[in-house]
Amino acid sequence: MSLHIRNGRVVEATGADDRVIDIYLQNGKIVGLGSAPNGFRADQVIDADGHLILPGLIDIQARLRDPGEPEKANIASETEAAIKNGITSLCIPPDTQPPIDNSATVELIHHRNEMFGHQARIYPIGALTRGLGGDQLSNMGSLRANGCIAFSNAKHPLASNLVQRRAMDYAAGQESLVIIQPMDHDLMGNGCAHEGVCATRLGLPSIPEVAETAALAKDIELVAQTGARTHFGQLSCARSVDMIRRAKANGLPVTADCAIHQLFLSDHDIGHFNSNMLTIPPLRSQYDRDALRAGLTDGTIDCLCSDHQPHEVDAKLKPFPSAEAGISGLDTLLALALRLVDEEVLPIGELIARLTSNPATILGLPGGKIGVGEVADLIIVDLETHWICEPDKFISKGKNSPFGGWDFNGSVTHTLIDGKVVYQS
16 A cells, blocks of 8 residues: 655654655555655555644553443544544553453453454553552563553552562563552542642542652652653642652653643632542642643653543532543544644644654654654644534543533544554544
8 A cells, every 4th residue: 555645744743844745655654755766656645735744643641441341431432532633552551451460451452453443553551560459560571572561550559669669670670661650549548639729619628749749759769779761640740840850850761741631721620510620630730730831841741641531421420529530531632732832832843742752762662753664653634623622522432521612723634554544534
């Protein structure tokens, strides 16, 4: 299969390449930029005049609820939502049911993706401990051999700091990436909202920022002790950004991401107990939100993710403290990212790097770049499209979004994976 995309504005990560140029694809690879290789004949031509051509987005944290929770979502629905919204690769945390702690579960996930037609690339993240129980280490070597790209205990606590140290030592010996979402469960208690004026006014049990920063301080010390390459996920606090900034300055092998909704929402948006605003970590203060944006701008935060957590309707109908946490984020990831460009938080090249080349480099994945010889995972985006967010019309089975009614610009017209058009508007 050969394909010619003509007259598109190619935006490469970091903005090193931003020009109108033709792209030539063959056998799943980019074989030419600007001019076709000798003997090239296109089976298909796409006119991208006036449109952006970007690397396919890599979502570093997305729960597909498959296997185990079909009432919430499944691989078929969520990969369809991904490709419609320009996401070609999805990294799924290990807290599926059953957890991703053995090769059989990894094979099941890959089998189900094959069964549904490989609509997007799926990369499982293996469990650090058996059953995510926090006490016995998983067989990371076997999991890695079967395709796990990194290891995490997701939101599940580890039994002790000693277990964590041993897990990180083991991962370092395997030269594997450890992914940690820093949270001290004792300090979190049964909280559901950021500790501040809003939680007090609404009478909601709160989660102090120290529930994140105390855990992060300990985690950074264990990185220094073990040398394990570690990625910190879904940061929410200004102090967390400062701590990662200092750890990087000290030469520690750390990277970090935040969920994109944390860059637009704060605890004030909870309003009158809007359960679509219930997230873990919680929406923090406006000061924290601005600090996350600053960390994104200066490179302290390496990646953005959707932190996609689809839920059935009933899960969000309970009283705020009892509702299930999480936002359905696949359908709004690109739109929110483009808004960061409009608000001059980042130029488009650097924004694209946070969603493509940076996660690809951190996780060792194909894609994320536009260049001769690179895998042909590409998206074409029409920036002139204007649309209103209507969660009921999401492709994802999860309609639990706090962005209903928001105005967005930009939509995906084509998604290509391995040089094949898998979505066309």
